[in-house]
Amino acid sequence: MKYIHISGTDLTVSNIVMGCMRLNSLSKAEAERLIRTAMEEGINLFDHADIYGGGNCEELFAEAVGMNPSIRDQMLLQSKCSIRDGYFDFSKEYILSAVDGCLKRLRTDHLDLFLLHRPDPLMEPDETAEAIESLHTSGKVRYFGVSNQNPMQIELLQKYTRQKLIVDQLQMSMVHTPVFDSGLAVNMKIDQSIDRTGGIYEYSRLKDITLQAWSPFQKGYFEGPFLGDYERYGKLNQMIDSLAGKYDVTNTAIAVAWLTRVPSNIQVILGTTNPQRLKDGCSGSDIPLTRKEWYGLYAAAGNMIP
Numbered sequence: 535m536k537y538i539h540i541s542g543t544d545l546t547v548s549n550i551v552m553g554c555m556r557l558n559s560l561s562k563a564e565a566e567r568l569i570r571t572a573m574e575e576g577i578n579l580f581d582h583a584d585i586y587g588g589g590n591c592e593e594l595f596a597e598a599v600g601m602n603p604s605i606r607d608q609m610l611l612q613s614k615c616s617i618r619d620g621y622f623d624f625s626k627e628y629i630l631s632a633v634d635g636c637l638k639r640l641r642t643d644h645l646d647l648f649l650l651h652r653p654d655p656l657m658e659p660d661e662t663a664e665a666i667e668s669l670h671t672s673g674k675v676r677y678f679g680v681s682n683q684n685p686m687q688i689e690l691l692q693k694y695t696r697q698k699l700i701v702d703q704l705q706m707s708m709v710h711t712p713v714f715d716s717g718l719a720v721n722m723k724i725d726q727s728i729d730r731t732g733g734i735y736e737y738s739r740l741k742d743i744t745l746q747a748w749s750p751f752q753k754g755y756f757e758g759p760f761l762g763d764y765e766r767y768g769k770l771n772q773m774i775d776s777l778a779g780k781y782d783v784t785n786t787a788i789a790v791a792w793l794t795r796v797p798s799n800i801q802v803i804l805g806t807t808n809p810q811r812l813k814d815g816c817s818g819s820d821i822p823l824t825r826k827e828w829y830g831l832y833a834a835a836g837n838m839i840p
C-alpha cells in the first residue's frame with residue numbers, strides 16, 4: 535500500500551480509501567470482515583457521509599468494529615454533509631448539527647476530515663466559515679475539505695476561512711474523465727475541450743489539494759461497473775485484461791492503477807462490499823503503468839488523443 539502525506543497536515547493516508555456508502559447492504563459480521571480486510575490491506579482512511587443509508591452506514595461501521603479508543607486510534611475517519619431531502623445545505627446550524635450526528639453514530643469525539651458534500655449555491659460563505667471555525671476550535675474536526683466543487687467554489691469559501699481546504703472528492707474513473715479531458719484538448723473545437731470542472735486537476739496541484747476519486751468502477755451515474763462490460767467498453771476491457779496479465783493482477787487493480795498512476799497522488803475510494811474485490815483494488819495502489827499504457831487506456835475508453 536502506498537501512503538501519501540496531505541500537504542499542510544500531519545496526515546499520512548493510504549492512497550486507497552474504503553468508501554462506506556454501501557455498507558448497510560451487509561450484516562454486522564460481513565461489515566466487520568470487510569473493515570478488517572481493509573485494515574489488514576493497509577487502508578487507514580474510511581469515507582462516510584451522514585446521508586449514507588440515512589445514517590445507518592456510520593452506525594453499522596462503529597458497531598461492526600466495536601468502536602473504542604484503541605480501534606479509533608488505528609484509523610482516520612472522514613465524513614461529509616450537505617445533502618438533505620431535495621436540497622443542499624451549507625448553513626451553520628445544519629453543519630454543526632450534522633457533524634454532531636456523525637460523531638454520535640461513529641462513536642467518536644472527532645473526525646479527522648470533514649467535507650462539504652455537494653455545493654450549495656445559497657451558501658453564505660461567512661456563515662459556513664463560522665461553522666468550520668467552530669468545529670475546529672471545539673476539536674470536533676481536525677481538517678476540512680469539499681466534494682464535487684470547482685476551483686472558484688473552493689476559492690470563495692477559502693477566502694472566508696483560515697482552515698485550509700485540503701481535499702476535493704470528485705467522480706473519477708477510466709470512463710469518467712472530465713477532470714483530465716479539457717486539459718488534454720485545450721483550445722480544440724471538440725466536446726472533449728469543454729471544461730466541466732473549472733480546471734480542478736491543475737488547480738489542485740497548484741494549491742496542494744488532494745483529489746479523491748469516487749465511483750472508480752461505475753459507468754455513468756451509478757449505472758453499474760464498466761469492468762466486464764464488453765458490449766459498451768469492449769476495447770477498454772480487452773486492454774485492461776491484457777495489462778492485468780502483464781502485471782499479474784486483476785482487472786480491478788488496473789482500474790485503480792489508472793488513477794493512482796496520476797502524479798498528483800489521487801486517492802481512490804473503493805465502494806465494494808466484497809472483501810476479495812477490496813483486496814484486488816488495493817493491489818492497484820502502486821502499479822507503475824507506463825505513459826503509453828495510461829494514454830492507451832484513456833483512448834480505449836473512447837477519448838481522443840489530439
Ligand SMILES: NC(=O)c1ccc[n+]([C@@H]2O[C@H](COP(=O)([O-])OP(=O)(O)OC[C@H]3O[C@@H](n4cnc5c(N)ncnc54)[C@H](OP(=O)(O)O)[C@@H]3O)[C@@H](O)[C@H]2O)c1
Pocket residue numbers: 552553554555556581582651681682703704747748749750751752756758759761762786803804805806807808811
Ligand atoms: N462525494 C460524493 O458525491 C460521492 C458519491 C458517491 C460515492 N462516494 C464515495 O465513493 C465510494 C465509492 O463509490 P461507489 O460505491 O459508487 O464506487 P465503486 O467502487 O465504483 O462501485 C462499487 C459497486 O460496484 C460494484 N462492482 C465494482 N466492480 C465490480 C465488478 N467488477 N463486477 C461487479 N460489480 C462490481 C460493487 O459490487 P460489490 O459490492 O459486489 O463488489 C459495488 O456495488 C462510496 O462508498 C462513497 O464513500 C462519494
